[in-house]
Amino acid sequence: GAGVSQSPSNKVTEKGKDVELRCDPISGHTALYWYRQSLGQGLEFLIYFQGNSAPDKSGLPSDRFSAERTGGSVSTLTIQRTQQEDSAVYLCASSLGGAAEKLFFGSGTQLSVL
Amino acid sequence: GENVEQHPSTLSVQEGDSAVIKCTYSDSASNYFPWYKQELGKGPQLIIDIRSNVGEKKDQRIAVTLNKTAKHFSLHITETQPEDSAVYFCAASMRNNDMRFGAGTRLTVKP
Helix, strand or coil: CCCCEEECCEEEECCCCCEEEEEECCCCCCEEEEEEECCCCCCEEEEEEECCCCCECCCCCCCCEEEEEHHHCCEEEEECCCCHHHCEEEEEEEECCCCCCCCEECCCEEEEEC | CCCEEEECCEEEEECCCCEEEEEEECCCCCCEEEEEEECCCCCCEEEEEEECCCCEEEECCEEEEEECCCCEEEEEECCCCHHHCEEEEEEEECCCCCEEECCCEEEEEEC
8 A cells, every 4th residue: 555554453451461662664665653541642752774784662661561563574562461541543654764764643443451 | 873853743724824834853963854734544654854964945835944953843834725634744764774754644624
């Protein structure tokens, strides 16, 4: 597709379960970002991948959160032992190369932890 | 890391009036300042950006100004229309670094 694709669009899970959120960036984009957006709130930076460099994980809120990017393309954000406060929209974005470039966002995954 | 503050959090204007949203940043090394518009249920979309080598940029009804000395930048929307109603985010970044966003401004344009 032409844009950033995220799946699933909605995910409902029970407290304590693990979830995986997927992001397919635009082909050729070397930079990939994950953000979290709680209801009515701003964009909270989670993690940033740039090419083959070590990711910037400084925004991950706890060790229950992890992310990987396989082959420099698809990325998966994993949340282990989900808590109710993890409920939010998780947004993925990609850009051509590094920051200081236009970010293209996906539509996000709405995560609800019951 | 970079810290971006954005004001106001909500803004309501009458159709046809102007709207101004202001942001400040902390890292003097930041050199790229984009603005994103987010409509309900969608991801943010870039509407205008400015780099540190210019002080102002305009695109039709939208303009952005940058004051590097004061480390602040602003979004100006003139002749507002109801379809301008959305949440607007400013951001700042350095090359090869992550993009940090402000908390957002919910703009409502009343017909």
